[in-house]
Amino acid sequence: xxxxENEGKMILDVNNLHASVEGSPILKGLNLSVKxxxxxxxxxxNGSGKSTFANVLxxxxxxxxxxxxxxxxxxxxxxxxxxxxxxEGIFLAFQYPVSIPGISNAYFLRSALNAxxxxxxxxxxxxxxxxxxxxxxxxxxxxxxxxxxRSVNDGFSGGEKKRNEILQMAVLDPKLAILDETDSxxxxxxxxxxxxxxxxxxxxxxxxxxxxxxxxxxxxIVPDHVxxxxxxxxxxxxxxxxxxxxxxxxxxxxxxxxxxxxTQEAS
Amino acid sequence: MSEAExxxxxxxxxxxxxxxxxxxxxxxxxxxDEDTIREIVRRxxxxxxxxxxxxxxxxxWQTMEDPAWAxxxxxxxxxxxxxxxxxxKPKKQLESLDEVDPELLETFEKLGISLEEQxxxxxxxxxxxxxxxxxxxxxxxxxxxxxxxxxxxxxxxxEHPELVRKYLGSVVPYTDNFYSALNSAVFxxxxxxxxxxxxxxPMELSTYFRINAAGTGQFERTLIVAxxxxxxxxxxxxxxxxxxxxxxxxxxxxxxxxEEATIKYSTVQNWYPGDADGVGGIxxxxxxxxxxxxxRSKISWTQVETGSAITWKYPSCILQGDDSIGEFYSVALTNxxxxxxxxxxxxxxxxxxxxxxxxxxxxxxxxxxTYRGLVDIKKGAEDARNFSQCDSMLLGDRCGAHxxxxxxxxxxxxxxxxxxTTSKIGEDQIFYCxxxxxxxxxxxxxxxxxxxxxxxxxxPMEFAVEAQKLLAxxxxxxxx
Numbered sequence: 220x221x222x223x224e225n226e227g228k229m230i231l232d233v234n235n236l237h238a239s240v241e242g243s244p245i246l247k248g249l250n251l252s253v254k255x256x257x258x259x260x261x262x263x264x265n266g267s268g269k270s271t272f273a274n275v276l277x278x279x280x281x282x283x284x285x286x287x288x289x290x291x292x293x294x295x296x297x298x299x300x301x302x303x304x305x306x307e308g309i310f311l312a313f314q315y316p317v318s319i320p321g322i323s324n325a326y327f328l329r330s331a332l333n334a335x336x337x338x339x340x341x342x343x344x345x346x347x348x349x350x351x352x353x354x355x356x357x358x359x360x361x362x363x364x365x366x367x368x369r370s371v372n373d374g375f376s377g378g379e380k381k382r383n384e385i386l387q388m389a390v391l392d393p394k395l396a397i398l399d400e401t402d403s404x405x406x407x408x409x410x411x412x413x414x415x416x417x418x419x420x421x422x423x424x425x426x427x428x429x430x431x432x433x434x435x436x437x438x439x440i441v442p443d444h445v446x447x448x449x450x451x452x453x454x455x456x457x458x459x460x461x462x463x464x465x466x467x468x469x470x471x472x473x474x475x476x477x478x479x480x481x482t483q484e485a486s
Numbered sequence: 487m488s489e490a491e492x493x494x495x496x497x498x499x500x501x502x503x504x505x506x507x508x509x510x511x512x513x514x515x516x517x518x519d520e521d522t523i524r525e526i527v528r529r530x531x532x533x534x535x536x537x538x539x540x541x542x543x544x545x546x547w548q549t550m551e552d553p554a555w556a557x558x559x560x561x562x563x564x565x566x567x568x569x570x571x572x573x574x575k576p577k578k579q580l581e582s583l584d585e586v587d588p589e590l591l592e593t594f595e596k597l598g599i600s601l602e603e604q605x606x607x608x609x610x611x612x613x614x615x616x617x618x619x620x621x622x623x624x625x626x627x628x629x630x631x632x633x634x635x636x637x638x639x640x641x642x643x644x645e646h647p648e649l650v651r652k653y654l655g656s657v658v659p660y661t662d663n664f665y666s667a668l669n670s671a672v673f674x675x676x677x678x679x680x681x682x683x684x685x686x687x688p689m690e691l692s693t694y695f696r697i698n699a700a701g702t703g704q705f706e707r708t709l710i711v712a713x714x715x716x717x718x719x720x721x722x723x724x725x726x727x728x729x730x731x732x733x734x735x736x737x738x739x740x741x742x743x744x745e746e747a748t749i750k751y752s753t754v755q756n757w758y759p760g761d762a763d764g765v766g767g768i769x770x771x772x773x774x775x776x777x778x779x780x781x782r783s784k785i786s787w788t789q790v791e792t793g794s795a796i797t798w799k800y801p802s803c804i805l806q807g808d809d810s811i812g813e814f815y816s817v818a819l820t821n822x823x824x825x826x827x828x829x830x831x832x833x834x835x836x837x838x839x840x841x842x843x844x845x846x847x848x849x850x851x852x853x854x855x856t857y858r859g860l861v862d863i864k865k866g867a868e869d870a871r872n873f874s875q876c877d878s879m880l881l882g883d884r885c886g887a888h889x890x891x892x893x894x895x896x897x898x899x900x901x902x903x904x905x906x907t908t909s910k911i912g913e914d915q916i917f918y919c920x921x922x923x924x925x926x927x928x929x930x931x932x933x934x935x936x937x938x939x940x941x942x943x944x945x946p947m948e949f950a951v952e953a954q955k956l957l958a959x960x961x962x963x964x965x966x
Binding site: 277278279280281300301302304305306310311313316317319320321322327328330331332334335338370387391 | 912913914915917918919920921922923924925926928932933935936937938939940
């Protein structure tokens with residue numbers, strides 16, 4: 220069964236995607252199909268192209284798509300600007316959330332929400348309604364309301380930053396959420412809180428792509444599908460048990476031929 | 487569209503207030519000599535002491551040279567090509583706004599500063615300077631009840647000569663610099679403000695400046711005296727119509743704060759910056775200085791500079807009284823070929839004097855932005871304190887930011903702190919906003935406003951909103 224035959228049911232259909240960063244090819248023929256409501260985990264060793272994939276989907280400028288296609292909800296995703304993708308319901312939870320000094324979290328989030336609503340030709344949310352909405356969502360992710368008045372991610376701890384990403388996700392209500400190494404830099408308590416936030420947002424048609432190096436996040440966010448990315452291609456797919464297998468055996472089994480040579484050169 | 491292209495698109499947005507009001511001007515022919523000065527004095531009906539002052543300044547100016555130390559490239563100004571007096575007709579005394587030339591009123595309305603609206607809706611008294619002669623003064627009567635004098639400089643010369651004579655040139659002597667000498671010789675009009683002892687001025691005092699007649703040099707003179715224990719907040723805002731030739735603006739602003747007096751002086755400056763190729767634009771060479779003469783007095787400068795082809799401006803404080811305080815909060819934005827060399831001087835003379843400098847420079851397009859500041863702690867200034875923070879933000883890779891912080895300390899008890907940062911507006915910040923659905927243009931505006939927050943928070947509310955809008959407009963076509 221090819222991805223094309225199923226396109227009608229897919230929220231995301233990535234077909235033979237090749238992408239490069241500063242002239243170096245990173246993704247080398249990636250295929251992935253995601254149905255509404257599914258949670259896909261993308262795992263793999265450092266440098267396998269996980270973050271590149273997440274950033275290409277979000278439309279980051281430094282990432283060049285060389286060939287292949289990405290269809291999202293029937294749209295040619297690669298044809299859209301990053302803000303259009305966001306307004307169409309793609310959300311990227313950043314590995315390193317960016318700080319914007321002098322702009323309050325509340326102002327930023329309301330600007331984002333209203334930008335998305337304008338795009339969808341919905342009326343803008345006023346300050347009162349927004350506050351009500353955001354308070355409700357903050358409870359969901361276990362976030363202190365004080366963080367609303369602080370500058371966006373400015374001086375936030377690692378855990379606060381990641382929780383802030385999930386809060387933004389909750390407010391913006393995306394169709395496809397991509398979590399890029401959301402577990403990095405989190406202790407186990409913070410990890411659990413963030414994962415609970417994500418789980419609260421699961422359900423309905425919302426799909427997730429969870430990019431992670433480690434299995435431990437998947438103890439909390441249990442995926443429907445697990446894919447192993449190596450050298451820019453998905454080399455293995457399976458259900459959640461694949462993640463456990465990787466936890467036991469690591470990624471060393473991937474190191475064959477070319478990959479091993481590169482490792483030796485590096486050391 | 488790439489970020490650079492979008493930045494460029496934003497920067498290419500036409501100057502919004504570039505229109506010329508068609509009002510017949512009563513002008514002197516171009517050129518400057520002692521006869522020009524005598525003619526200005528004659529037309530304005532000024533007393534002999536002022537003629538003498540002007541002539542002394544003129545003679546001194548002739549011995550001086552156009553300064554070249556600022557980090558700006560400019561065309562040579564031919565001072566004989568400028569017009570030194572220009573008054574809109576009709577010149578008769580106006581009782582109410584109804585008598586004002588409707589075209590003038592229309593101009594103000596285009597700028598969103600309708601006098602009528604200001605007068606009716608807000609608590610702001612406006613002394614509108616249109617070219618060189620005041621055409622309307624409002625709220626003066628109300629202020630007069632408190633003994634506050636707020637009028638055009640010309641009127642002050644006639645009505646309050648003793649005050650003008652006492653303080654004119656007491657903070658910025660005509661010998662101070664080339665442009666202050668020129669201004670002292672030929673200043674046409676401006677504003678005068680006196681707050682009597684113990685009076686807190688109940689409203690923001692405001693003047694809108696506007697250059698109109700083509701080729702007219704503008705030499706405004708402002709003098710604000712806050713007597714013992716008084717407080718005043720003064721707003722100055724300017725826009726200018728589009729012009730091809732460079733226009734010189736060489737104003738002098740003097741502030742005097744006596745014992746326990748506080749003066750807050752806020753400026754939003756949006757003179758015509760020239761077109762995207764660097765043609766035209768205002769040369770803004772201004773001398774602004776405040777004297778904290780009395781003990782525990784305070785002078786605070788806040789400026790948002792987005793306009794002019796060249797800005798050359800250092801609002802300064804002389805902290806003479808013990809425990810006096812000087813503050814300088816500045817946002818300077820340069821886009822296209824604009825150049826700004828701006829900063830402050832804090833001269834500490836009195837004991838336990840304190841100064842704070844917060845400077846935010848934003849460069850876009852091929853703009854060049856320089857902070858130049860001096861913290862000068864003199865020998866007698868025991869336990870003086872200074873804190874300076876100079877931050878620069880670069881938008882794109884063709885602009886420049888420069889910082890020249892000079893510090894001179896002659897008293898070992900002084901504490902001087904200086905912090906400086908330079909950042910490029912981050913592609914990662916813009917992408918982060920984009921990924922949340924916010925357009926690049928809105929993202930840049932947001933990031934820059936966040937960068938300037940500490941300064942905007944010093945502005946009076948209405949002005950802060952205006953300043954944010956102005957910044958967004960000025961950035962349109964500059965950044966992605």
